[in-house]
Amino acid sequence: MLTIQDLQASVNDTSILNGVNLQVNAGEVHAIMGPNGSGKSTLSKVVAGHPAFEVTGGDVLFEGKSLMDLDPNERALAGIFLAFQYPVEVPGVSNADFLRLAYNSKQVHNGQPEIDEDAFSDILKEKAKIVEMDESFINRAVNEGFSGGEKKRNEILQMAVLEPKLAILDETDSGLDIDALKIVSAGVNKLKSKDNAVVVITHYQRLLDYIKPDFVHVLAGGKIIKSGGRELALELEEKGYDWLLGDKAAVGAGSGGQ
Amino acid sequence: MAVITMQNRPNKAHKIQPAPTPFELAVLSDKTQMDAQNSAITTIRETGKSRYQQLGFPTRRLEAWKFIDLKALQNTEFLPYPDNLATVNKADLAPYMIGGNTNASRLVFVNGRYVDSLSNTAGIPKSITAISLMLASREMPTELSALENIFDATTDAFAALNAATVEDGVLLSIPQQTVVDKPIQILLVSTGDSSAPRMASPRCLVELGQGAKAELVVECIGLGKTGAVQPTVNNTVIQIAARPEAELRMTLIQEARHEATAYSFTSTEAKLEANSCLEMTTVALRGGIARHNVQAHLLEEGAHCTLNGLNVLNGDTKVHHHTEIHHLAPACTSEQVYKSILEDQSMADFDGTITVARHAQKTDSSQMNRTLLLSEDAKTYTRPQLKIDADDVKCAHGATVGQLEEEQLFYLVSRGLNPEIAQCLLTFGFAEDVINRINLPLVRQYLESRVLENMGQSHNPKSCYASCTKIEKSACEIEG
Incomplete structure (x- = not known):
């Protein structure tokens, strides 16, 4: 489904990704871990098409087609969804209006009829149950005044509405308490199927107790330096990253945040 | 000189x-x-x-x-x-x-x-x-x-x-x-x-x-x-x-x-x-x-005042706001949010002063002026000012001037909205943020329609958003 080939990317002339290779197939869950500043968030934003990052080499293929010529909205319509590490507040734009426009954009793209406010309201209420989100959030401005946990739930709500083929969750567990973590994870698990794929970026093994990965990758210095099964995450939890990094000097190229 | x-x-x-x-x-x-x-x-x-x-x-x-x-x-x-x-x-x-x-x-x-x-x-x-x-x-x-x-x-x-x-x-x-x-x-x-x-x-x-x-x-x-x-x-x-x-x-x-x-x-x-x-x-x-x-x-004591403002201007419209909030007694509160959306050669000027008298302790006051410039020829002046003579007060003020925020735009398009619709949403949302602070839904809706009527064709959210029931095909055609 997603093929990343020798991907290199930079921001403001600082090279952050230095040749990432990754293959994600339908039905799989991948976890990407790694020290702060290793390029994890950059990788997710490059796949989603954030304009601040320049791809300087390599390619990203989605269902066999290069994403490089597609705008961010076209990538979304193709079926890629990024759950943001820091969901953006959009004052004055209601969640319901925003999501209906997003949903209808997808409907139009797929040659399906658009749906009206009432019909969408029903869909939204149904989906809000998946992340146990109070209906009052639906009509509030997008993420405005939401707590950290509410913002992350809102990301998964959007994922539930848009039903992407590939979901990339960028540190969706950060800032969540145990209960919220369970709710969000359960939401992701409900949305998982043999036809879609999930890439989870996280610092903590804990999330992977709830969203169980088929593959775990370690990203460091803008490269994937180790891949393995679920047991790799446990090993990292126990030993940290030092044993993997050795004397590699390239660690710390990314920004670690926005 | x-x-x-x-x-x-x-x-x-x-x-x-x-x-x-x-x-x-x-x-x-x-x-x-x-x-x-x-x-x-x-x-x-x-x-x-x-x-x-x-x-x-x-x-x-x-x-x-x-x-x-x-x-x-x-x-x-x-x-x-x-x-x-x-x-x-x-x-x-x-x-x-x-x-x-x-x-x-x-x-x-x-x-x-x-x-x-x-x-x-x-x-x-x-x-x-x-x-x-x-x-x-x-x-x-x-x-x-x-x-x-x-x-x-x-x-x-x-x-x-x-x-x-x-x-x-x-x-x-x-x-x-x-x-x-x-x-x-x-x-x-x-x-x-x-x-x-x-x-x-x-x-x-x-x-x-x-x-x-x-x-x-x-x-x-x-x-x-x-x-x-x-x-x-x-x-x-x-x-x-x-x-x-x-x-x-x-x-x-x-x-x-x-x-x-x-x-x-x-x-x-x-x-x-x-x-x-x-x-x-x-x-x-x-x-x-x-x-x-x-x-x-x-x-x-205990009096409260909210002064909000919204300019939605085009052509060569020029609008000046001069506000004064005088805190003359203890424990009064005031808030101010003035926002402008400027198209064409329009101009907005905000000159807002908050004064706090010596005995007006426990004053809580905030003032913000934000401007969205949608044209290179639009102009804005902003002068948020505080004059405080009391020592136990909470006052905040600030101003921003700029274009639509890149991160907001990316967030919306990353959900599949085409960039034109995303821009319309954000532009109208910028105004809606002030309208939403109005208490009565009846007045809010009335104001929404009046504001939409005033937005220029180039940023016309009416076609993609305002009618609120349906995305019009013309505005929604996915390009490329």
Whole structure:
């Protein structure tokens, strides 16, 4: 489904990704871990098409087609969804209006009829149950005044509405308490199927107790330096990253945040 | 750089009174014969005239008038509207029906004078006084004068000029513990004229008794009748007295559709007593040169004032906001959010001051001015200011000027919205953020439609968002 080939990317002339290779197939869950500043968030934003990052080499293929010529909205319509590490507040734009426009954009793209406010309201209420989100959030401005946990739930709500083929969750567990973590994870698990794929970026093994990965990758210095099964995450939890990094000097190229 | 020497430095002590301008000569001459019985109005006029003579015409040397160009106005002889210029009918007012309801409570003034046939007072509870100033001056001069006397001599020259030239207006008095849950609309319409430059000076006095609650929508509208090719001035004063625990929510909308140059001045002064509350939103839409002066006095403990503002401007519209919030007692609160969306060559100016008196401890005040520039030719000035004499206060202020935020835009397009729709959403959302702070859904919806009407074609969210039921195919076609 997603093929990343020798991907290199930079921001403001600082090279952050230095040749990432990754293959994600339908039905799989991948976890990407790694020290702060290793390029994890950059990788997710490059796949989603954030304009601040320049791809300087390599390619990203989605269902066999290069994403490089597609705008961010076209990538979304193709079926890629990024759950943001820091969901953006959009004052004055209601969640319901925003999501209906997003949903209808997808409907139009797929040659399906658009749906009206009432019909969408029903869909939204149904989906809000998946992340146990109070209906009052639906009509509030997008993420405005939401707590950290509410913002992350809102990301998964959007994922539930848009039903992407590939979901990339960028540190969706950060800032969540145990209960919220369970709710969000359960939401992701409900949305998982043999036809879609999930890439989870996280610092903590804990999330992977709830969203169980088929593959775990370690990203460091803008490269994937180790891949393995679920047991790799446990090993990292126990030993940290030092044993993997050795004397590699390239660690710390990314920004670690926005 | 000019060198200031003793010879050419302006000497304030020996300031020579400038000769009256054509503007002053015209507006201050007594062309209108006042009814002899209207002694209360006559007093207002005399007080106003002498106050104006003390203040003089505002020059650009005054900080509060720095960016407003009134040269053309000063050289124009504006005359009062003649009696027989009744050219407004109900159809002209159709766009201004809140919720499309023609039976809603409404007081209509055309060119500064009350027009009963266009108004609708049937829905206003009988206990409320809602009468024209002319009538109030005849029937309740003592009450009218008492209300006028609550307010200090104005510091605003155009407010003084309004008093000096007032012909009519409204006296709205809501008795104590009376709650009016439906909005009362005051439409101040000006038509312009083909034969001469005209000036209207409506004056609105609003009093809320202890614990009274009301919602007002005041609109200063230039109707833009075809053929009315002469410049106009709409010079309005609104005075608000809120007794303890009273609450007034007020939306002031100003818009000029005149063919010729339209000046609009509004001056709102509020006196707020203990635990009373004023929530006012000033909305400036297209057309002309406008100046909105709002002065709120938090007189007693626990008074609150929200002054919000929204400019949605295009063409060469210029709008100036001058606000003063005076914290004169302990534990009063105030907040201010002024936002501008500027297209074409439009200009917005925000000059807002918060003062905190020495004994006004535990003041909590915030002020924010945000501007969205959608064109390279649009311009904005912003001067948020704090003057604090107390030491135990919480005051915050700030300003931002810029384009749409990249991160917001990316967030929306990353969900599949095409960039044009995302931009429309964000632009309208920028305005909606102010509209959403208004209490009554009915007023919010009305304002939304008025704002959308004013957004230029290039950023027209109407086609992609506003109709709210359906994305129009034309705006939604996925390119590429």
